[in-house]
Amino acid sequence: MIPDIISSLHGSFKPGAHSELRAQRSLARRVVLLGGNLVGNTRQDSQGVSARVYSNGVYGFASAADLSAEAARRALDTASSNALFLDEQVRPGKGALPKINPGSLPRQADFHDAEQKRYLDFVLPLDEYISKKYPGLASRTVVATADSMEKQLLTSDGYAAHILAPRSYVYVFLNAVTDAGMPVEVFKSFGGLGGFDVNFEDPASLHGEVDKLYEHLMKKREGVFARAGMATCILSGELSGILAHEAVGHTVEADLVLGGSVAGPMLNQMVASPLVSMTDFAHTAFGERAPLPVHVDDEGVLAEDAELIRNGKLVGYMVNRELGRHFNMRPQGNARAFSFNDEPLIRMRNTAIHPGPSKLQDMISQTEDGYYLMYTNNGQADTTGEFMFGVTLGYEIKDGRLGRAIHDTTISGVAFDMLKTVDLVSDQVTWASSGFCGKKQPMPVGVGGPELRCRVMIGGR
Amino acid sequence: MTREDMAARLALSTLQNLGADEASAQAFTSRKTEFNVAGGKFTLLRTTLDHSLALQAFSGQRRGTVSGNSFDEDAVKSAAADCVASAQAGQPDPAWEIAKEGAGSFETGAYELDREKLFERTREMIDSIHRDYPQIMLEEVTAEHTAREGIYLNSHGVRYESKSGAYSAFVMFSGHEGDKSSSFNHAGFYTDNLDKPFLELGSLRQNLEDAQKQIHTQATEGKFEGTIIFTPDCLGSMLSELISNYASDGVLLDGTSLWKDALGTQVADARLTLSVNPSDPRVVNGENYTPEGFRSKDYDLIRDGVLTQFMLSAYGANKTGKTRAPNTSFALVMKPGETSLSDLIKGTQKGLLVSRYSGGAAGAGGEFSGVAKNSFLIENGQIGPAVSETMISGNLAGMLKHIRGISKETVEDGTGSLPWLAVDGITISGK
Numbered sequence: 001m002i003p004d005i006i007s008s009l010h011g012s013f014k015p016g017a018h019s020e021l022r023a024q025r026s027l028a029r030r031v032v033l034l035g036g037n038l039v040g041n042t043r044q045d046s047q048g049v050s051a052r053v054y055s056n057g058v059y060g061f062a063s064a065a066d067l068s069a070e071a072a073r074r075a076l077d078t079a080s081s082n083a084l085f086l087d088e089q090v091r092p093g094k095g096a097l098p099k100i101n102p103g104s105l106p107r108q109a110d111f112h113d114a115e116q117k118r119y120l121d122f123v124l125p126l127d128e129y130i131s132k133k134y135p136g137l138a139s140r141t142v143v144a145t146a147d148s149m150e151k152q153l154l155t156s157d158g159y160a161a162h163i164l165a166p167r168s169y170v171y172v173f174l175n176a177v178t179d180a181g182m183p184v185e186v187f188k189s190f191g192g193l194g195g196f197d198v199n200f201e202d203p204a205s206l207h208g209e210v211d212k213l214y215e216h217l218m219k220k221r222e223g224v225f226a227r228a229g230m231a232t233c234i235l236s237g238e239l240s241g242i243l244a245h246e247a248v249g250h251t252v253e254a255d256l257v258l259g260g261s262v263a264g265p266m267l268n269q270m271v272a273s274p275l276v277s278m279t280d281f282a283h284t285a286f287g288e289r290a291p292l293p294v295h296v297d298d299e300g301v302l303a304e305d306a307e308l309i310r311n312g313k314l315v316g317y318m319v320n321r322e323l324g325r326h327f328n329m330r331p332q333g334n335a336r337a338f339s340f341n342d343e344p345l346i347r348m349r350n351t352a353i354h355p356g357p358s359k360l361q362d363m364i365s366q367t368e369d370g371y372y373l374m375y376t377n378n379g380q381a382d383t384t385g386e387f388m389f390g391v392t393l394g395y396e397i398k399d400g401r402l403g404r405a406i407h408d409t410t411i412s413g414v415a416f417d418m419l420k421t422v423d424l425v426s427d428q429v430t431w432a433s434s435g436f437c438g439k440k441q442p443m444p445v446g447v448g449g450p451e452l453r454c455r456v457m458i459g460g461r
Numbered sequence: 462m463t464r465e466d467m468a469a470r471l472a473l474s475t476l477q478n479l480g481a482d483e484a485s486a487q488a489f490t491s492r493k494t495e496f497n498v499a500g501g502k503f504t505l506l507r508t509t510l511d512h513s514l515a516l517q518a519f520s521g522q523r524r525g526t527v528s529g530n531s532f533d534e535d536a537v538k539s540a541a542a543d544c545v546a547s548a549q550a551g552q553p554d555p556a557w558e559i560a561k562e563g564a565g566s567f568e569t570g571a572y573e574l575d576r577e578k579l580f581e582r583t584r585e586m587i588d589s590i591h592r593d594y595p596q597i598m599l600e601e602v603t604a605e606h607t608a609r610e611g612i613y614l615n616s617h618g619v620r621y622e623s624k625s626g627a628y629s630a631f632v633m634f635s636g637h638e639g640d641k642s643s644s645f646n647h648a649g650f651y652t653d654n655l656d657k658p659f660l661e662l663g664s665l666r667q668n669l670e671d672a673q674k675q676i677h678t679q680a681t682e683g684k685f686e687g688t689i690i691f692t693p694d695c696l697g698s699m700l701s702e703l704i705s706n707y708a709s710d711g712v713l714l715d716g717t718s719l720w721k722d723a724l725g726t727q728v729a730d731a732r733l734t735l736s737v738n739p740s741d742p743r744v745v746n747g748e749n750y751t752p753e754g755f756r757s758k759d760y761d762l763i764r765d766g767v768l769t770q771f772m773l774s775a776y777g778a779n780k781t782g783k784t785r786a787p788n789t790s791f792a793l794v795m796k797p798g799e800t801s802l803s804d805l806i807k808g809t810q811k812g813l814l815v816s817r818y819s820g821g822a823a824g825a826g827g828e829f830s831g832v833a834k835n836s837f838l839i840e841n842g843q844i845g846p847a848v849s850e851t852m853i854s855g856n857l858a859g860m861l862k863h864i865r866g867i868s869k870e871t872v873e874d875g876t877g878s879l880p881w882l883a884v885d886g887i888t889i890s891g892k
Contacts, residue, residue: 035715037780038524038552043543046530048511061507065530082506086496089580090503116525116543117550124552139715175717175825183717183825228684228830228854228890258500259600260635260642341509343497380819382644383600383635386849388832390821408824412832412852440601457892459820459830459852 001110002047005069006154012073014080018054018097018321019156021072022298023047024340028147029196031119033127035139043116048340051075054322055083057094063341097321100158100331105296107162111148114197119144122196123170126203126210130174134214138183141173146196147444149338151298158300167292167444168196169434170206174213176221184407186217186393188375189434192291216393216405223405226394226460232370233411233456234363234397237430239389240449242379244278245351245437247387247415252308252316253334253346254323261383262416263314271314272419278309280318281350281446282333290350291433291446294333298344303333308351312419320346338441345439350446356425360451363424365400371458372397373411385415391458410459418456426451465490465611468532472516473614475541481518481548481616485559485754488532489513489611494574496583498602501591503584513611515752516544517559523551556779560754563619567749570653572626574606578655579628586630586659593660596636596673600645604630604659619754625746627651629875630659636672643675643847646817646835648694651745651875663874664694668835671816675835678849681891688812688865689853689887690805690839693872693879695815700735700793700879703857706827708762710777717825719858723768724783729861731766734796738877739788745875748790751775757788763861793877798867805866805883807842813889814839815853823857830854833889848891855887 006021013019025047032040049072050063060082062075127142134140148166153159169191177183190206191199235243248271250256251263263271272278279285282303283293294303299321306318319327320335323346335344364372373394381387389411396403431448462470469488476484490512497505514529514537525547529540583604590597608626613619629651636643650663660666691699705712712718720728729735738759739747748757753775761769771783778785806814813836820831833853838845861884868881 034711037554037556037714039710039714039776041524041547041551042526042528043547044528045540046528048530050509058503059505061505063509063511065510065512078508082508086503086506089584092502115550116547120550139717141715175715177717182828183719185717185825228852228888230892255499256600259633260598260637262642265640341511343505343507377822379821382819382834384642384644386644386832386834388819388821392821392824408821408828408830410821410830410832410852410854412819412850414850440603457850457852457890459854459890 002067002150002152004152005067006072006152007160009069009072009154012076013156014053017080019076020052020299021049021076021154022340023049023067023072023152025150026339027113029116029119029145031123031144033123033142036127036131041116046339049075050340051079052343053079053083054097055087057092058083058086058090060086061343098325100301100321102157103159103302105159105161108164111164111166111195112197114195118197122200122203126206129203129207130210137174138177139175143171144196145169153296153298153300155300159296159302161296163296165292166195167193167433168199170200172210172213174217176217178221184217184220186213186220188213192433219405220393223407226371226406226409226458228458228460230455231458232367233454233458234367234370234372235452235454236374237428237449237451238432239373239376240353240452241430241432241447242376242389243387243415244353244449245348245445245447246379247381247385248278248308249280249348249351250381251383251385252318254317254319254327255346256383257317258323259383262385266314269314270312271416272309272312273422274312275356275425276309276312276419276422277354279352280306280308280348281352285350285352286429291431292350292444294349297333297335298337299335301331301333301335306332306334318346318348320344336443338443342441345441347439347443348437348445350448352429352448353450355427355429355450358424358426360426360428363426363451363453364397364402367397367453368399370397371395371406372402381415387415388412411456413456418454421455422452424453464532468514468537469612469614471534471537472514472541473616475538476516476518476545477616479542479545481520481545483519483559483616485517485613485615487515487611487613489609491607491609493605493607494576495603495605496580498587498599501587501599514540516540518544518548519557520545520548522553522555522557523548524557525551556776558753558775558779559615560619561617563621563750563754563756565621565749565756567623569625570627570746572608572624574608575655579604579606582655582659589658589660590669594669594673596638596676597634597669598637599632599634601633613750613754615754621750623749627653627745628655632665634669634672636676638676641676643672644834646672649874653745664872668816671835675847677847679846681848681851681889684888684890685811686886687889688809688883688885690809690812690814690881690883692816692881695818696879696882697793698818702823702829704772706823706857708771710774713771713773713781714777719827720768726768727766728768728858729763729766730864732798732867733763733766733861733864734761735763736761736794737788737790737792738794739790739792741792741794741878743873743878744792747792748788751789757790760787793879795879797869797871797880799869800866802868802870802881805868805881806839806844808866809839809842809883812839813837813848813853814844827857829857850891852890853887859886860884
C-alpha cells in the first residue's frame with residue numbers, strides 16, 4: 001500500500017486552473033517456462049507522482065519517480081509552468097473546463113503481492129503435467145504473470161479516489177509439427193481480476209483445460225488452410241469482443257473522432273444490424289461485475305457505462321473532460337493513464353457486444369458452408385474501421401457440422417459494413433481481459449461478446 | 462560519485478552480500494520533454510524525470526531479475542533482496558552467462574535539450590503539413606527529447622558509463638476528402654540534431670503524399686499471385702516478424718525455428734545482405750553494450766543470402782550450442798540493390814506497393830496473412846489506384862528466396878537503413 005502523500009495537498013492547487021495529482025505504484029511479475037527451462041523470472045516495481053494542470057485549452061504535465069509530498073508539490077509547479085509555456089506559445093483561449101461532480105471513492109480492499117516462489121510453485125507442476133502426459137509435443141511454454149496498479153488521485157474539482165486494480169493470468173502454449181514438417185501452435189490464457197494467489201491455488205485445476213487445448217492442437221496438426229476470400233463465419237465471443245474493441249471502440253474514442261475517424265459523420269446513423277448493441281461498461285455488465293472494473297477515472301470523473309451502439313444505431317462516443325465539452329457529451333470515466341508518468345488518455349474499459357437470442361449449436365447447424373473461428377492472437381484496426389484479426393484456432397463448418405481444423409489465418413473487413421451482415425447472435429457472452437490495449441500507452445482492458453454469424457474476408461490459400 | 466553510480470554500487474554489493482554468486486546492476490536517470498499534438502493542435506507539454514534500476518542475480522546457477530525506479534537506499538536494498546530471493550526460488554541452469562570483462566564510457570547524441578527549438582521545429586512541421594498537404598488530418602503527433610545517463614556494473618568488474626540524448630517524433634495521420642478517408646498511416650524518426658525540418662526526416666513526406674492519394678480506393682477483385690514491393694517502413698515490420706519466427710532465442714530454444722539447422726546455408730536470394738549495425742553512423746545512439754555486459758559489435762545476420770548468425774543471447778547461445786549475437790539491438794541495415802525504385806515498379810507485371818501490413822503474428826511455420834494497408838495496385842509496370850480490403854498471404858522464409866529486386870534508394874529514420882524490397886509469389890486476394 002503506498003503512503004498517503006497527496007490528500008492534504010488541495011491547498012497547493014492554483015486557483016482557477018483544473019489540476020490533478022496522482023501518486024501511483026505499478027507492480028508486475030512474470031515467470032516463463034519454455035520447454036521446462038526457466039527463461040524468465042522477473043519482478044518490476046515502478047512508483048512516483050504526477051501532476052497535470054489545464055490552462056485555457058492546453059495541459060502541462062510533470063512527473064517524478066519519488067513518492068513524497070515534496071515531489072508532488074514540485075510536479076505541480078512544473079506542470080503549471082509547462083501549461084503556461086504552451087498557453088503563451090499557442091494561445092488557444094478556450095477557458096475553464098465545465099465543472100463535474102465532486103466526491104470521494106474510499107480505498108478498496110488491499111491485495112497480496114504473492115512472492116515469486118508462489119508463481120514457480122504453480123507453473124513447475126503444471127509444466128511437469130504437460131511434459132509427462134504429452135511427451136510427443138514439439139515444445140511447450142507456460143507463463144505466469146500478474147500486474148497491478150494502485151493509484152491515489154486528488155483533483156481540484158471532481159472525485160478523489162484510492163484505486164487498486166490487480167489481475168493475474170497463466171498462459172499455456174502447446175506446439176506440434178505436421179507430417180509435412182510445419183510447426184503448429186495453440187495457446188490459451190486463464191485468470192482475471194485478482195492477485196495470483198487468489199486466482200491460482202491448485203495447478204491441477206488447469207489440467208482439464210490443458211487436455212482440451214491438446215485436443216485442439218492435434219486437430220490443428222491435421223488441419224487445412226482456409227480458402228482465401230469472403231466467407232460466412234461464426235466468430236467466438238473472444239473474437240467478437242476484439243471486434244467490439246478494435247474495429248468499433250477505437251473509432252468512437254473522441255480523440256480519434258477529432259483525428260478523422262470514420263465514426264465522425266455517423267453519429268445517430270445505422271452502422272450495424274439491428275441485432276447488434278454495444279456498450280463500454282464501467283464496472284458492472286449484464287448484472288455481474290465487469291472483468292476489469294473502473295469506478296473513477298484519472299480525471300476524477302465518476303465512471304458510468306458509455307452506450308455506443310443501440311440496436312444497430314451509433315449513439316455515442318467515449319470522451320474525456322475536454323472533448324466532452326467539444327462534442328457536448330457527458331464525461332463517463334474513460335480518461336485513464338497507465339504509469340505514474342503517463343497522462344490520462346481516452347481509453348476503453350470493458351467493451352462488449354450484447355448477447356442475442358440464438359444458441360451456438362443452432363447457429364452452427366444453420367450454417368451450410370463456413371468457419372467457426374475460436375481463438376485470436378491479436379487484432380488491429382484503423383480509423384476507417386478496416387480491421388484485421390489473427391485467428392489461431394478455427395474449424396470448417398460443412399452442412400451444419402464442425403469439420404476439419406484450419407491453420408493460422410487472418411480475417412479482415414470494414415467494421416460498419418461487416419456488422420450489417422450479422423444475422424445471428426448467441427445468448428452467451430465470453431470475456432477476455434489478459435491483454436493490453438496499445439494507444440501511446442498500454443492499458444489493461446476487458447473485451448467481450450457473444451458468438452456472431454457474419455460475412456467476413458478470410459486469408460488462406 | 463553520481464546518484465546512478467551510488468545506486469548501482471549499493472545494489473551490486475547488496476546482491477553479493479545476500480549470497481549471489483554473480484550479479485549485475487544497472488542504474489539510469491532519464492529526463493523527457495514531450496510536446497503532444499491532437500487533431501492538429503498543441504494540447505500538452507509533458508516533462509518526466511525517471512529512474513530505472515535493473516538487477517540480475519545468480520545463485521547456484523539460478524537466475525532472478527528485478528527492476529525498479531527508486532534510488533533510495535531502502536528501496537535499492539529491498540529490490541536486491543527480492544532479486545536474490547527470486548533467483549533462489551528458481552531452477553539451476555548452467556547456460557546463464559554474464560560478461561567477464563569489459564569497460565567503457567560513452568557519450569552520444571544530443572544530451573542537452575533545446576526546448577524552444579524543438580517546439581519551433583514541431584510547429585513548423587505542423588504548419589507545413591497544413592499548408593502542403595491540405596487533405597491530411599493529423600490524428601496524433603508527439604515530438605520529444607530524451608536524455609539518459611547511467612551505469613552498468615557486474616560482479617566480474619565490468620563497468621560501462623553512458624550519457625546520451627536524442628530528439629524523436631511520431632506522426633499519425635490520414636487523408637480526407639468529404640466523407641472519404643484513407644487508412645491511417647504514420648512515420649517516426651530519431652535524430653541527434655535539430656538542423657533539418659522534421660518533414661525532411663525518415664519517410665514522413667513520402668507517407669503524407671501517399672496518404673492523400675489513398676483517399677479514394679478500389680477493392681481488389683478475386684485472387685491472384687503477384688509481386689509485392691515493400692516500402693522500407695513496411696519491410697522493417699516484416700523483417701521483425703521473420704527474425705522472431707526463425708532466428709530469435711524463443712524459436713531456437715523450443716526448436717520450432719525452420720532455420721534451426723540452416724546456419725551457413727542459402728536462406729535468401731544471393732543479393733540479400735542483412736546486418737545488425739548499432740555503430741552505423743546513421744543509427745542514433747546505437748547500443749554500446751548488451752544487457753549481459755558484452756561490448757556490442759556489428760554483425761551480418763544474412764550475408765549474400767547465406768545465414769551467418771542467429772539473433773541469440775548468451776543464454777540462448779549456450780543452450781543451443783550456437784554463437785552469441787555480437788549485439789542485442791535491432792539496428793537493421795540492408796545492403797541496397799542496384800535497381801532504382803522506379804525500375805522495380807516498371808518491372809512488375811501485377812502486384813502491390815505495400816506501405817503498411819496489418820496482420821496477425823505469423824504462425825510458427827512463417828505463414829502470414831494480413832491486410833495490405835496504405836497500398837497501391839501495380840499493373841503493367843505502372844502504379845495504379847490505392848487498394849482497400851485486400852489481403853496478402855505467403856511464407857516469410859519463402860519470400861526471401863523469391864526476391865525480384867532490391868532498390869538502390871534507402872530510408873534512414875535513425876534506427877537503421879532499409880531499401881524497398883520486391884518479392885514474387887505472394888497471394889493477393891480481394892472480395
